[in-house]
Amino acid sequence: MAEPKQERAVKTRETILYAAAEIFDECGYSGASISKIMNRAQVTQGGMYFHFKSKRSLAQAVLAHQQEFVHFSVETAGLQKLIDLTFFLARELQNNVLFRASVRLAVEQGEFGARDDTAYQEWVNEFHALLREARNQGELLADVDEAEFANVLVGAYSGIQVFSNVSSERVDLPERLVSMWRYLLPAVATPQARAKFSFPVDPQRLAA
Structure with missing residues (x-):
């Protein structure tokens, strides 16, 4: 037929x-x-x-539709889920050409006359939702502004992945994320929450 x-x-x-x-x-x-x-x-x-x-x-x-190119599903919540998501995205940047091309075009969009931060704002919103969840779970320090930190984290992640791409074609991106979180977590998370967090050894398992 x-x-x-x-x-x-x-x-x-x-x-x-x-x-x-x-x-x-x-x-x-x-x-x-x-x-x-x-x-x-x-x-x-x-x-x-x-x-x-x-x-x-x-x-x-x-x-x-950058977020449609990744399928993330875990049972964790709050800050741990946010940590897991950043490592999952690192794996996707290494292996998912649709996502990787979308990220590259977001950086290069001036070359085709565009100036659209939608892709970035979608991740800000995703990170913000997880930070609000972390707040409800008592994981954030009192002076942390969830919306502000979501913007800072998206900017930091964007810069780190670009640097990693230039340096090693993103082979070292997971190690760079460990360093990023090692310095960021003390600034935003309570000591009790930090004692529970872990970095995923195998980001592949986070795929839906």
Whole structure:
């Protein structure tokens, strides 16, 4: 039986999006081209332009739904869940090309005329929710502002992963996160809470 036209179209779009992510990850926005993406996806020009009208629209599609590219699920809560999430994202940056390309494009978006902090704000909101949970569990010091720290943490994480990418292609990112938390936790967490925290040995297990 022939595959339904709509289902084929969905699969073609996903194939193009994944190929675009690979090219953007390898070459950056400036070094990518529609022809490279078409060759990687093995689609015709008509198939490409049916789904995406330009390289810019492809970049925006890869960038648009960053959190949809990761699937994080653990039974921990509060600060421990936040710690686990940061290590899980490190693993995703090492292994998930869709997420990695989206992160690269968020940094390079000025190259395609964009200035959109949505991807960053989504992580601020995610971190903020976990920090509010930590507050309700009595894990945070009294003078910690959850919203402010969420912004600081997203900024710190962004810088650390960029530095790690330049230094080691993110091989050393987990070790850098251990150092980040070793200095940050005393500034935000109660001594009682800090005594319970651990760093995940195998971030792979955190995948949903």
